[in-house]
Amino acid sequence: MTATPVRLPISNAAGETVSNMASRPARKMIQIEALERRFPNPNGKGETQVFGDVNFTAHEGEFVCLIGHSGCGKTTLLNILAGLDKPSSGYVFVDGKEVSGPSLDRAVVFQGHALMPWMTAMGNIEFAVKSRWRNWSKAKAIEQCQKYIDMVHLTGSESKKPAQLSGGMKQRVGIARAFSIEPKILLMDEPFSALDALTRGSLQDELVSICQATNQTVFMITHDVDEAILLADRIVLMTNGPRARLCEIVENTLPGDRTRSDMHTHPNYYPMRNHLLEFLVNRSKTFAKEIAADGFDPRNPPVARPQAGAQAATRLSAASDNQSATTEKKAS
Amino acid sequence: MIAKLNPSAQSALLSLALFFFGLLLWHLLTVQPDTGPSATVLTVAEREQLVSLGMIEPDIDYYANEGIAFPQLEQIAGLGLSREVIEGAGGIQALGIAAVGADSPPAPGSLFPSPMQIGDALWAAVTDPFYVAGTNDMGLGIQMGYSLARVALGYFLAALVAIPLGFAIGMSPLVYQALDPYIQVLKPISPLAWMPIALFTIGDSEISSIFVIFICSLWPMLINTAFGVATVRKEWLNVAKTLEVSALRTAFRVILPAAAPTILTGMRISIGIAWLVIVAAEMLVGGTGIGYVVWNEWNGLRLDRMIVAILLIGVVGMLLDMALARAARLVAYVD
Numbered sequence: 001m002t003a004t005p006v007r008l009p010i011s012n013a014a015g016e017t018v019s020n021m022a023s024r025p026a027r028k029m030i031q032i033e034a035l036e037r038r039f040p041n042p043n044g045k046g047e048t049q050v051f052g053d054v055n056f057t058a059h060e061g062e063f064v065c066l067i068g069h070s071g072c073g074k075t076t077l078l079n080i081l082a083g084l085d086k087p088s089s090g091y092v093f094v095d096g097k098e099v100s101g102p103s104l105d106r107a108v109v110f111q112g113h114a115l116m117p118w119m120t121a122m123g124n125i126e127f128a129v130k131s132r133w134r135n136w137s138k139a140k141a142i143e144q145c146q147k148y149i150d151m152v153h154l155t156g157s158e159s160k161k162p163a164q165l166s167g168g169m170k171q172r173v174g175i176a177r178a179f180s181i182e183p184k185i186l187l188m189d190e191p192f193s194a195l196d197a198l199t200r201g202s203l204q205d206e207l208v209s210i211c212q213a214t215n216q217t218v219f220m221i222t223h224d225v226d227e228a229i230l231l232a233d234r235i236v237l238m239t240n241g242p243r244a245r246l247c248e249i250v251e252n253t254l255p256g257d258r259t260r261s262d263m264h265t266h267p268n269y270y271p272m273r274n275h276l277l278e279f280l281v282n283r284s285k286t287f288a289k290e291i292a293a294d295g296f297d298p299r300n301p302p303v304a305r306p307q308a309g310a311q312a313a314t315r316l317s318a319a320s321d322n323q324s325a326t327t328e329k330k331a332s
Numbered sequence: 333m334i335a336k337l338n339p340s341a342q343s344a345l346l347s348l349a350l351f352f353f354g355l356l357l358w359h360l361l362t363v364q365p366d367t368g369p370s371a372t373v374l375t376v377a378e379r380e381q382l383v384s385l386g387m388i389e390p391d392i393d394y395y396a397n398e399g400i401a402f403p404q405l406e407q408i409a410g411l412g413l414s415r416e417v418i419e420g421a422g423g424i425q426a427l428g429i430a431a432v433g434a435d436s437p438p439a440p441g442s443l444f445p446s447p448m449q450i451g452d453a454l455w456a457a458v459t460d461p462f463y464v465a466g467t468n469d470m471g472l473g474i475q476m477g478y479s480l481a482r483v484a485l486g487y488f489l490a491a492l493v494a495i496p497l498g499f500a501i502g503m504s505p506l507v508y509q510a511l512d513p514y515i516q517v518l519k520p521i522s523p524l525a526w527m528p529i530a531l532f533t534i535g536d537s538e539i540s541s542i543f544v545i546f547i548c549s550l551w552p553m554l555i556n557t558a559f560g561v562a563t564v565r566k567e568w569l570n571v572a573k574t575l576e577v578s579a580l581r582t583a584f585r586v587i588l589p590a591a592a593p594t595i596l597t598g599m600r601i602s603i604g605i606a607w608l609v610i611v612a613a614e615m616l617v618g619g620t621g622i623g624y625v626v627w628n629e630w631n632g633l634r635l636d637r638m639i640v641a642i643l644l645i646g647v648v649g650m651l652l653d654m655a656l657a658r659a660a661r662l663v664a665y666v667d
Contacts (some may be wrong), residue, residue: 082570082574083573083574084570084573084574101573102570102573102574102575102576103574103576104574104575104576106574107574108570108571108574110567110570110571112567114565114567114568114570114571116568116571116586116589116590117665117666117667118589118590118592118663118665127575127585128575131575131576131577131581132575161665161666163665163666163667181575
């Protein structure tokens with residue numbers, strides 16, 4: 001439990017493996033320390049802990065997905081990151097500064113698109129750009145908006161109101177709005193959950209390319225396993241609430257240049273997928289027993305790397321050998 | 333043939349049909365017989381009796397056609413005067429002869445104006461709306477102007493108070509809960525119930541009626557603004573928060589446009605109530621205004637002109653509502 005965490009080779013945006021992070025220290029963009037959120041009970045007596053003891057760090061340019069069942073406090077966690085909610089205890093740092101409220105450093109893509117229906121697509125993005133750079137001229141702001149409208153392939157729909165746009169196009173505007181303020185981190189709350197599978201797919205592809213082009217740090221909530229495997233460098237697993245815990249961090253073992261069309265042919269795809277599904281179906285419920293059985297250090301949650309072959313899933317972390325063995329069995 | 337027309341033409345046709353049916357019904361109910369009272373039929377002996385009293389044949393026919401009964405005809409004949417002289421003296425009644433029929437109550441409907449009379453009065457009102465022939469005799473345009481000016485003034489003062497106050501109530505649950513009891517008590521009070529208080533405290537009847545308009549326009553605007561502001565979607569406010577938008581900019585760029593359709597609905601309800609109330613207030617206060625015209629014409633039993641005034645109240649009310657509906661369309665959004 002006291003062992004130093006083993007740094008893992010992770011894939012960067014270009015797909016090449018960064019073999020040793022120690023040699024290229026990435027900026028810590030998100031640091032979550034001993035975060036806890038309690039809500040008062042409806043009957044007014046006492047409080048219920050939604051989640052607690054959450055510790056997590058994300059580096060610059062990393063794409064992190066958070067998976068968990070409904071009610072585990074995913075959205076609450078994201079709201080705390082966004083500064084829209086306050087933790088009951090614990091700390092959140094973004095780029096080294098403690099979060100004290102909402103900030104232009106952190107853009108949010110909301111679950112519903114959250115576009116202002118009385119503004120055009122351009123107007124919605126311009127509202128954000130003008131908030132970010134208050135003294136920019138109209139022309140300069142429009143230029144910035146246009147860049148991101150083009151990036152999400154909405155060229156030609158600038159003057160349409162949200163009601164005239166399809167669900168996918170609305171969410172594209174929401175994404176363009178978030179990117180247009182050039183935030184340090186991008187927070188996404190199940191951004192594609194309301195879209196049909198085809199639209200979701202093309203938006204995921206666009207998100208991948210935009211993130212690679214901008215080296216954007218992204219923290220995204222999802223409950224779509226395939227979406228997490230496609231997009232995330234690391235996947236954070238949370239157990240069921242109330243009293244949810246950050247249970248495990250799964251490194252994505254698929255190559256960085258994976259695409260929606262070819263990722264399922266990779267030998268590591270099914271080990272990854274099975275590991276995540278196994279978690280969602282079983283372990284998210286029984287995790288409390290699991291940590292009771294052997295030691296669990298919430299400050300160093302175990303890291304899993306599900307892979308094809310004998311070493312189907314290797315857990316490299318502060319976790320004991322005996323715990324990683326159980327993980328292997330379950331994941332294979 | 334009707335089925336081939338588009339729906340709006342069909343409804344217009346139906347409206348016109350109803351209009352003419354209504355006019356026809358009205359006309360039939362108020363039509364006055366051309367002959368007036370039924371003529372008295374005289375026997376040959378009675379006619380000879382009148383002639384013997386010195387009455388000439390054309391005069392006998394004239395008074396008989398007026399429906400005057402034989403005994404009165406005898407009295408007229410007894411006067412020994414010709415018709416020209418009698419009429420010149422002011423008619424038979426002036427000479428102390430109670431003509432049957434002239435004393436009898438008018439036939440039902442004969443007092444209520446027919447559509448043609450209304451048409452004449454309407455034409456007169458519309459073609460000369462701005463004449464001033466005395467304090468009680470002014471064109472309907474001028475009187476309507478008085479009423480509209482009062483409504484406009486009271487209404488805009490109310491908007492000036494209600495919209496900022498509604499904003500504050502909608503934004504702050506504390507202010508809402510603090511003011512709610514007052515609003516709940518004051519809202520259901522009939523605007524006219526304020527009139528005595530206004531007249532006593534303000535004194536001036538002109539300002540009192542503006543105050544009544546103010547007080548009755550206030551509540552719908554206040555409540556709708558508060559509701560619209562309080563129910564602005566949380567996610568829009570969150571967008572503004574994450575973009576670090578200042579409170580003032582959030583109010584004008586997010587909350588106001590989001591609540592505008594609800595606010596406009598309140599304003600539309602208010603203008604309707606204000607227009608209802610001004611007529612009643614002017615009846616009470618008197619002097620000028622379209623409500624006073626209605627009361628004045630009723631007192632003078634000029635029902636034709638009264639009905640024209642009532643008709644114009646309806647038309648102006650409709651125009652006011654249409655103007656507000658158009659304004660509401662400008663701020664509407666599809667979510």
